Amino acid sequence: MPESILRFENVTVAFDGNPAIEELSFEIFKGEARIIVGASGSGKTVILKTALGLLRPDSGRVFLFGEDITGRKEQQLFDIRARAGMLFQEGALFDSLTIEENVAYPLVNQKMVKCPPGEVRPRVERALSFVELGHTLDKFPSELSGGMRRRVGIARANITQPDLVLYDSPTAGLDPITANNIMSLIVKERDLRHATTIIVTQRFQDGQIMAQYRYNPDTDFLERVQGQTEGIGFLVMKEGRLVFEGSAKQLREATDPYISKFVLRH
Amino acid sequence: MLDLLKPPVLTIQEFVFLTGRAFRSISRRPHYPKDVILQMDIIGVGSLPIVLLTGFFSGIVMALQMSKALQTYGAVNQTGPIVAITLVRELGPVLTALVCAGRNSAGIASELGSMKVTEQIDAMRALGTDPIQKLVKPRVIAAAVMLPCLTAISDFVGMLGGYIIATALLHQTTAEYWNASYRILEYSDITQGLVKPFVYAFIISLVGCFYGLRTRGGTQGVGLATTQAVVAASVWIFVLNALMTKIFVSI
Ligand SMILES: Nc1ncnc2c1ncn2[C@@H]1O[C@H](COP(=O)(O)OP(=O)(O)O)[C@@H](O)[C@H]1O
Numbered sequence: 001m002p003e004s005i006l007r008f009e010n011v012t013v014a015f016d017g018n019p020a021i022e023e024l025s026f027e028i029f030k031g032e033a034r035i036i037v038g039a040s041g042s043g044k045t046v047i048l049k050t051a052l053g054l055l056r057p058d059s060g061r062v063f064l065f066g067e068d069i070t071g072r073k074e075q076q077l078f079d080i081r082a083r084a085g086m087l088f089q090e091g092a093l094f095d096s097l098t099i100e101e102n103v104a105y106p107l108v109n110q111k112m113v114k115c116p117p118g119e120v121r122p123r124v125e126r127a128l129s130f131v132e133l134g135h136t137l138d139k140f141p142s143e144l145s146g147g148m149r150r151r152v153g154i155a156r157a158n159i160t161q162p163d164l165v166l167y168d169s170p171t172a173g174l175d176p177i178t179a180n181n182i183m184s185l186i187v188k189e190r191d192l193r194h195a196t197t198i199i200v201t202q203r204f205q206d207g208q209i210m211a212q213y214r215y216n217p218d219t220d221f222l223e224r225v226q227g228q229t230e231g232i233g234f235l236v237m238k239e240g241r242l243v244f245e246g247s248a249k250q251l252r253e254a255t256d257p258y259i260s261k262f263v264l265r266h
Numbered sequence: 267m268l269d270l271l272k273p274p275v276l277t278i279q280e281f282v283f284l285t286g287r288a289f290r291s292i293s294r295r296p297h298y299p300k301d302v303i304l305q306m307d308i309i310g311v312g313s314l315p316i317v318l319l320t321g322f323f324s325g326i327v328m329a330l331q332m333s334k335a336l337q338t339y340g341a342v343n344q345t346g347p348i349v350a351i352t353l354v355r356e357l358g359p360v361l362t363a364l365v366c367a368g369r370n371s372a373g374i375a376s377e378l379g380s381m382k383v384t385e386q387i388d389a390m391r392a393l394g395t396d397p398i399q400k401l402v403k404p405r406v407i408a409a410a411v412m413l414p415c416l417t418a419i420s421d422f423v424g425m426l427g428g429y430i431i432a433t434a435l436l437h438q439t440t441a442e443y444w445n446a447s448y449r450i451l452e453y454s455d456i457t458q459g460l461v462k463p464f465v466y467a468f469i470i471s472l473v474g475c476f477y478g479l480r481t482r483g484g485t486q487g488v489g490l491a492t493t494q495a496v497v498a499a500s501v502w503i504f505v506l507n508a509l510m511t512k513i514f515v516s517i
């Protein structure tokens with residue numbers, strides 16, 4: 001039995017009585033990936049935030065790393081959150097901190113992460129050069145482009161080597177080339193550490209890149225692989241409800257117009 | 267009727283909840299001294315120019331108005347004491363608090379509001395820091411320390427304004443003015459004059475944080491939060507001032 005990383009059991013999250021996600025259930029195991037697609041406002045961001053205990057379910061239960069986090073107080077969530085990384089929609093970098101301080105933030109502030117002070121800067125430098133931004137340490141987020149901020153966010157989400165990484169719309173609003181660069185970084189991060197990954201996206205290709213490419217550390221390139229799509233699942237959200245769960249193949253064969261829209265768009 | 271009352275009651279309940287969490291956070295680690303110093307600089311030093319200006323000119327205006335009124339009783343030499351008492355007991359604390367509400371509640375609400383709508387607050391929580399601890403606590407401590415200081419400074423420059431009028435227009439001597447002012451002030455006046463700003467400091471910082479942290483809906487929401495913070499802080503300052511004055515007058 002593989003280790004359960006995240007499980008939702010009939011989770012409903014509502015704002016002022018309007019459910020943003022309704023009766024949602026799914027589970028993801030160690031080393032797997034999930035791609036969540038759905039129209040804007042369908043509750044994708046809410047799923048990710050609920051997974052980390054940033055939002056509280058009105059009903060249902062959430063299990064993170066096998067632990068029930070449903071009713072936990074804020075102070076009791078920090079240790080378990082330290083085992084997960086998250087890229088927020090627009091990066092959510094701290095405006096008042098430099099890029100170096102932003103990426104170092106989880107290392108310095110998470111009690112669970114034991115990082116000697118002398119180690120912080122080398123690790124930040126390594127993480128930033130991994131996303132090809134080694135020269136930006138002393139800049140502020142406002143001095144970077146949208147794609148660069150997204151890459152800094154990826155570095156920050158992965159610096160503590162978390163077991164689970166959540167990416168909220170990593171390619172939204174970017175040109176196709178930059179978007180593909182971002183996706184290859186995400187695949188690299190996934191394959192180097194075998195991290196469990198959940199991606200929210202509007203682009204079906206992002207899911208295909210996740211499913212069809214592997215990072216080869218020897219050549220430092222992504223390689224196309226055939227027929228190795230197990231463990232990679234798609235979730236389609238519509239107005240807070242899960243309307244599809246299955247593989248890329250099943251998604252391509254779906255006949256529902258709303259669901260197939262996410263396949264045919266490109 | 268009940269439906270009309272529900273939103274404000276819920277808001278107050280949420281505010282009380284935030285206040286409780288903020289007070290509990292004060293003794294809890296971590297403390298973020300750098301943020302406290304930074305906020306003291308922003309709230310204290312940053313507000314100084316406007317506090318000096320309002321204090322000085324209200325002193326001048328008070329002296330002018332009072333001397334005119336006192337003239338009818340032939341008691342122009344009482345201008346100094348009256349300016350001193352009014353400033354220390356009422357005008358100094360209230361004016362300073364209102365100026366700081368306009369400047370700092372608004373500043374806090376818009377800063378935290380922008381952080382909220384760009385998900386920086388969520389990111390902070392996801393990355394191991396409690397926003398109450400890291401954002402609210404330093405602002406509350408900084409305001410509680412700086413507001414009494416600002417008020418004392420405002421009182422002093424107000425009396426200085428009164429002094430300039432008294433010597434330049436009312437032909438009093440320096441000694442007359444300051445002696446009379448000094449003699450009239452009692453310890454209870456000073457206490458009242460410093461307890462009030464201490465209380466307003468919590469209103470200014472907590473109301474700013476409260477509206478900032480509950481900001482919704484993008485840039486527009488930040489503007490709304492800022493306005494609401496200034497209005498709410500000002501109203502509460504007036505209400506609490508009336509209440510505290512009543513208490514201080516009775517004892
Ligand atoms: N903090 C919030 N307050 C009120 N409503 C919210 C909040 N966050 C999300 N919602 C609502 O929940 C629904 C789902 O939002 P979201 O998960 O952000 O959608 P998306 O799929 O585009 O990421 C939307 O209708 C949104 O208005």
Ligand SMILES: [Mg+2]
Nearest residue numbers: 044045089169
């Ligand atoms: Mg979203």
